[in-house]
Amino acid sequence: MADKKYDMNLLSVTAMGIGSVVGAGIFALLGQVARMAGDKIYCSFVIAGIAAMFSGYSYAKLAGKYPESGGLTDYFRLAYRSQTVSGLLSVVYLLTSAVSVSMMAKSFGIYAVNFFEEIPDTAFWINLFAAALIISSSVLNMMGASDVGRTEILLVAVKIVILFVLTGFAFYDYVPSAAAPAPSPSTSAFLGSIGITFFAYAGYGIMTNAAAEVKNPGITIYAAIFLALSIVLALYLGLAFVILNYIPAAELKDNADIAVAVVARRLMGEWGYLLIYLTAVIAYVSGINATYFSIFRITRSLAAQRIFPSFYIRPFWRYGTWGNAFTTTLVLLATVFFDFNSIVNFASAAYLISYLAVFVANWKLRRETNSSPLLILIGILLMLFILIGFLASLV
Secondary structure, eight states, X not given: OOOOOOSOOHHHHHHHHHHHHSOTXXXXXXXHHHHHHGGGHHHHHHHHHHHXXXXXXXXXXXXXXXXXXXXXXXXXXXXXXXXXXXXXXXXXXXXXXXXXXXHHHHHHHHHHHHHSTTSOOOHHHHHHHHHHHHXXXXXXXXXXXXXXXXXXXXXXXXXXXXXXXXXXXXXXXXXXXXXXOOOOOOHHHHHHHHHHHHHHHTTGGGGGGGGGGSSSHHHHHHHHHHHHHHHHHHHHHHHHHHHHHHSOHHHHHHHGGGHHHHHHHHHHOHHHHHHHHHHHHHHHHHHHHHHHHHHHHHHHHHHXXXXXXXXXGSEEEXXXXXXXXXXXXXXXXXXXXXXXXXXXXXHHHHHHHHHHHHHHHHHXXXXXXXXXXXXXHHHHHHHHHHHHHHHHHXX
């Protein structure tokens, strides 16, 4: 009997995780977190990063024991007796992921029309560019896991190198006396910033969807999650340093959404600004590509559980199904019609609830996964702390 061929390895899974985590949202979130957290921005990123690692522990333990491509949908099914509860939690996570794709695609369209000056800044052209990215990413994911993995390695490598180069320039030119003073935040603002900061880490869970595609998932997924989160934490702290020390608080209010690009222009000139612009575009592409990888496997798992209609697993093209095509169509419609402000709040809360549910699932299955009860409990308390802080920021 021939050995099974595995389409992904530690490098490709780690790249996919970084691609999903370091999505285009970080370019806008950095400025927003800096405004809220002030001189406590490093604490905000570290606390959220630690919570993500505790969550990653539960994800990795579950993936090692249950290496199915459905990821957290399979964990919910196994942990929660009620199919209604497990199905609802899976659908909430799925909708959140789909909304994330819509948000990134729409933002990509806005970036694209601004880059090409001869193209009018209209909804038609924005949606056209967004639709092109959604469809191309969908097609790529229907081609197979190995194609996704190779693409993510390339995209993530370029993106990470550019962002670390920017950070290197910032440290090289840093003059302590010239650093812009940052205000100290109120307790409410600081707690709210942690909730937003955790959203910048959200996405690492998609690595568990690759468990069926790797050899020794208990080791590979575990290593990939912590390697990806460690790299992302180091990157975020470096970018936080850049924002905190090169944009005065008075200017940050008007440049929060493009803070990274503003700093790049100051440090490296016009070519640096264009380089960061390119990095943002790559972030959109890799973020959507990695998220689609998760969505397609979750919908297939839900169809196998008879929560979704059977056409979700009916072959369509290559490795894709009619369900994949239908999901792509729904994402296209959402991209055209959704409201940004309300959906961002919904997506943030839904992510936190889904990740909290994964902790509970691992607690219920802790004997099967051989997980530490103490680590799970600490993770649950941290996640509740972040959720309450985020909700408090909305009041």
